[in-house]
Amino acid sequence: MLSLAVAVPALAACFAEPSPHNAVKEFLVGWQTGDYTAAARRTDGDPKQVGQALENVKLQLDAASIRFSLQGVTTEGDNADARFHVEVDLGDNNPLWLYDNDLPLHLVDGEWKVRWSPSVIHPELRAGQRFAVDATSEGRQPILDRNGDPLQEEATLYVAGVVPATLKDRETLCEQLFQLTGFAQDRLLSRIVSAPPQSFVPLVTFGRAKYAQLRDRLDGISGLQIEKKQQPVAPAQPVEIIGKVGAITAETEQQLGGPQRAGDTLGQGGLQKAYQDQLTGSTGTRVITYDLKSGEQVAELARWEGRLNTSVKTTLDKGVQRAADAAAGGSSVPSLLVAVKASTGDILAVGSRQLHQERDALAGRFPPGTAFSLVAADGLLEAGVDPGQKVPCPPDRTVGGARFVQTSAITGTAPTLTTDFAHGCVTALAALARRVDAETLSRSAGRFGIGADWTLPLRSYSGSVPVARTDAAKARVITGQTVRVSPLSMALAAAAVASGTWHPPTLVTSPSAPDLTAEVAPVSPPKPITLDSASLEKLRSMMRSGVTTGAATAAATPGPPVYGVVSTVTYTDKKRQRTLSWFVGWQGDTAIAVLTETPTPTVPAQMAGQFFRSLPAAS
Structure with a gap:
């Protein structure tokens, strides 16, 4: 055995x-x-x-x-x-x-x-323990104006979530929440299963209107809790520049792919969208073990700090914006007003009525008409044209086979170039095409940043000037018929004459770029361009005459002198004829471009005058 x-x-x-x-x-x-x-x-x-x-x-x-x-x-x-x-x-x-x-x-x-x-x-x-993932995120940070004042108001968001340890039937809860919101059941359930049992786990966030619509049905889901959170999500003006903020939906959650989690907010446009990652940061994560009986944490096994969220500081000025809103909002026609700080190119305000602040004011492509003469005049002066030279302003003129029409006559003696400039005489300005070559016009446009390769965090357009080899083509450029600009690019052109230097636009001063994790460094903005001092004094005198004796007299206000010109231009946009009127000018260190959809040039001049009168004293 x-x-x-x-x-x-x-x-x-x-x-x-x-x-x-x-x-x-x-x-x-x-x-x-x-x-x-x-x-x-x-x-x-x-x-x-x-x-x-x-x-x-x-x-x-x-x-x-x-x-x-x-x-x-x-x-x-x-x-x-x-x-x-x-x-x-x-x-x-x-x-x-x-x-x-x-x-x-x-x-x-x-x-x-x-x-x-x-x-x-x-x-x-150890035995009697399990893993859990503790995810945390900070609230959304605000967008600030140049003085540190928030450009949005606090609004209440409603966060639906659970405390896992209190749930009796988490599968049914996820099914009911899916039916209401469309968020995938398996993702909702996995967030609950992986979370610490005593922690509130955010699952879905609702804005005020959506929550009011679903409140009764949400109250009927056993174990679901609602937490109210105040977040800076209601944008102040300029609304389309700042951008709206909404709660993450089932559709947007699939598109994001992280680091956002349910409960976070999502920028839907403007700077809120461009700087989403900076404003929200990224989720911080801890892997822990906890005791199954007590529900208490036992150990922290790993930790990853989320990327710190930061506010976004802009060049906008709430006081200047109020003046822009009052001027544009008081108009009876579609209008835009862009204001910049002449000495720096900082964008101070964007006012609008029935036109889009980003798509039209910053990135629009419009003909400026004779308002472009402030740029073309630089080329004419370089070519030796004297502002005091007599240049008739007939109602009709043909240049190189192209016909130009002046709708309003200039009264008095034979006008000088300065008088023609001040009144925006199309026929007189077109006649000077023979005095300047295409290269000189192109150089002048470049000195005023037209066509410059600037970069903003939002869509924008610096303008374009076609190559003009014939007299007819040059005349169309001088009178701004074939040129395309945005109101922003024209405000910067006025700022260049006011300060003596063209500056590229700036909208955000901090952080330096929308994507702080990008491996490629942001493109450097174009360098400032100093204008010729001799031409500059003549240009300023001509711009001043537009307000003192020209067609822009409605822009005159008490205080520092106002400089500016107006224009009216008709063109075809997508088979539709449109007539625009402009004012381009400045007072002190604030330069503006006003665009209105009306054939009456006094309208933008009046808006400019109202704006300058409403400016805060320090502007």
């Missing part, structure tokens, strides 16, 4: 697995691929309990994937140890969670088995 008893283990040893490598491989491959049954078979634990424990790891971490790499295996008699590296993708643009662990093995009836315990999953995990 003794010999038989001894013979049995001896026989088993003869047929024992020669190496633990297969056991290690089958366990790790089964765990990684989701074949938890196969992985559990290679342990000495209860197969169902082990398989469930391995499956729970991915659920508790809300992991996109778990991958392993074997570092080495050592064997000593009937025991072995496998060193392996773990790479957990936590999703939501979180960094990978990396750690190393040991896999203890021993021979059981001639077969290598993993010596099962929770520490096989992670060296600090």
